Amino acid sequence: MKGPDKTNSDIFLSVVAPVYKEEENIEAIIRNWEKVLEKCEHATEIVIGNDGSTDRTKQILEQLTEEFPNLRAVHSKQNGGYGDALFKAIYASRGQYVVTIDSDGQFELSDYLLLQECLKDGYDAVTGYRMGKKDTFLRVLADRALNVIVRVLFGLRYKDTNCALKLIKGDIIRKITIEARFYPTPTEILLRLKEQGVRIGEVGIHHKERVGGQSHLRLIRTGWDMFLFLIYMRLKLFLKRTRVINDF
Amino acid sequence: MKKNSVSLSVVAPVYNEEQVIEKIIRYWFEVLKNDGISHEVVLGDGGSNDKTLEILERLGTEHTNLKVVHAPQPSGYGNALFSAIYATKGEYVVMLDSDGQFDLADYAPMLERLQKENLDVVTGYRIRKEDSFVRVFADRVLNLIVRIMFWLNQKDTNCALKVFKGDAIRSMRIEARAWPTPTEIMIRLKAHGYNVGEMGIKHHARGGGETKLRVFRTGFEMLCFLFYMKFKLRLYRKKVINKL
Numbered sequence: 001m002k003g004p005d006k007t008n009s010d011i012f013l014s015v016v017a018p019v020y021k022e023e024e025n026i027e028a029i030i031r032n033w034e035k036v037l038e039k040c041e042h043a044t045e046i047v048i049g050n051d052g053s054t055d056r057t058k059q060i061l062e063q064l065t066e067e068f069p070n071l072r073a074v075h076s077k078q079n080g081g082y083g084d085a086l087f088k089a090i091y092a093s094r095g096q097y098v099v100t101i102d103s104d105g106q107f108e109l110s111d112y113l114l115l116q117e118c119l120k121d122g123y124d125a126v127t128g129y130r131m132g133k134k135d136t137f138l139r140v141l142a143d144r145a146l147n148v149i150v151r152v153l154f155g156l157r158y159k160d161t162n163c164a165l166k167l168i169k170g171d172i173i174r175k176i177t178i179e180a181r182f183y184p185t186p187t188e189i190l191l192r193l194k195e196q197g198v199r200i201g202e203v204g205i206h207h208k209e210r211v212g213g214q215s216h217l218r219l220i221r222t223g224w225d226m227f228l229f230l231i232y233m234r235l236k237l238f239l240k241r242t243r244v245i246n247d248f
Numbered sequence: 249m250k251k252n253s254v255s256l257s258v259v260a261p262v263y264n265e266e267q268v269i270e271k272i273i274r275y276w277f278e279v280l281k282n283d284g285i286s287h288e289v290v291l292g293d294g295g296s297n298d299k300t301l302e303i304l305e306r307l308g309t310e311h312t313n314l315k316v317v318h319a320p321q322p323s324g325y326g327n328a329l330f331s332a333i334y335a336t337k338g339e340y341v342v343m344l345d346s347d348g349q350f351d352l353a354d355y356a357p358m359l360e361r362l363q364k365e366n367l368d369v370v371t372g373y374r375i376r377k378e379d380s381f382v383r384v385f386a387d388r389v390l391n392l393i394v395r396i397m398f399w400l401n402q403k404d405t406n407c408a409l410k411v412f413k414g415d416a417i418r419s420m421r422i423e424a425r426a427w428p429t430p431t432e433i434m435i436r437l438k439a440h441g442y443n444v445g446e447m448g449i450k451h452h453a454r455g456g457g458e459t460k461l462r463v464f465r466t467g468f469e470m471l472c473f474l475f476y477m478k479f480k481l482r483l484y485r486k487k488v489i490n491k492l
Contacts, residue, residue, distance in 0.1 A: 080490060081487070081490065083490070084490055179489040179490060179491065180488065180489060180490075181487055181488060181489060181490045182487075182488070225486065225488045228483060228486075228488060229483065229488050229489070231479075232479060232480065232483055232488075232489070235475075235476055235479065236476070238472075239472060239473070239476055242469075242472070243322070243324070243425055243426075244424065244425060244426075244428075244469045244472050244473050244476075245423045245424060245425055245473070245476070246324075246326065246327055246423055246424075246425050247423065
């Protein structure tokens with residue numbers, strides 16, 4: 001649970017990811033991440049938020065946490081959604097920096113170095129934009145539409161707001177509460193960071209096709225719900241600024 | 249199950265009420281003493297910059313179960329009230345305004361009804377309101393809008409005199425900064441399935457001091473806020489957002 005800041009100065013980097021029913025992929029992905037992190041000269045950890053998976057994901061994670069001492073998993077009993085699982089893991093993290101990433105093999109964890117490099121320009125957070133997106137036409141279209149809507153509603157110009165790969169200072173991200181249950185979460189994170197005045201950089205990263213498993217995304221419903229959610233955020237911002245409500 | 253050592257908590261927000269606050273607090277303690285119920289009075293200060301806090305500090309030395317909590321600034325009715333609510337320990341909580349518009353003694357039949365019918369909240373509705381025509385009219389219009397938008401059956405959701413089960417009200421989060429708070433409480437309680445009752449109560453002219461309420465600004469605020477809550481409820485039910 002969100003609480004007093006738990007930054008453990010020994011742990012430099014926390015890799016945080018939500019997972020839902022990924023029994024086919026998750027072991028290979030975690031092994032790959034551990035290999036990548038071995039090359040890091042500082043202490044690291046991986047925290048996985050298991051969103052109540054009903055397949056063998058939990059058992060696989062339990063075996064892996066015995067094998068890797070820097071791996072931890074937070075298991076939710078119920079399916080609370082992408083955002084819920086991600087943030088349960090974030091609140092359990094302790095690193096100075098947090099990298100958020102998806103657990104379905106679409107991103108290269110080693111790209112976190114690109115994000116880290118960008119921090120040198122004085123940013124407290126860096127968001128990735130997917131170069132050469134390997135997605136179905138509809139998804140690419142949806143993501144483009146999302147960027148346009150965010151620009152129109154909030155005046156923010158990002159190339160890929162909903163990109164899951166982001167790097168944020170640990171104490172900043174652990175103070176945030178998010179509301180979206182499903183896929184708008186990376187966008188919501190950006191909006192909330194921006195509202196707090198956090199300086200955010202942007203860097204190109206690689207994107208691969210999902211390997212095995214299945215996407216749990218139903219596009220039309222998700223698109224409409226995302227739109228409604230953004231309207232909700234905009235309304236909230238308006239009400240906060242006109243002092244009708246207390247918090248954003 | 250641990251029994252709360254304080255049975256009834258009286259809560260109110262307070263803001264610059266140096267003219268009436270002493271009389272009101274003394275009256276409350278008299279009422280509570282007469283009723284022989286174990287009690288505490290918790291006030292939420294919204295940033296008073298007159299003599300209110302001095303007066304309360306002095307009263308605090310006479311009554312050890314008077315507590316003043318300071319709301320984070322910038323403050324409004326809503327967060328001043330809830331700063332106090334979160335600091336209460338009573339099994340039951342009575343909320344009301346600190347300007348003399350309500351008689352604390354009216355809590356007793358409401359509490360009785362709450363206990364008898366095992367409700368979670370009993371809200372008052374104001375009978376024969378002693379207020380300017382504009383305010384009464386605004387309140388009636390507001391109530392109609394609230395009833396239509398949220399299917400609430402109460403006659404006067406924004407009435408500030410309410411009696412709750414302590415655990416129920418303390419588990420509530422609120423978002424409105426100022427005037428919509430009593431209505432917001434009712435909307436949330438209904439959304440979470442709590443049992444609600446209502447009872448007619450007397451309304452008095454303000455005991456002194458002046459009202460801090462500006463009708464048009466608050467009307468606008470209220471409409472915006474209701475629209476927001478309606479939208480939020482819909483997103484919550486569609487599972488687009490996680491919490492209400």
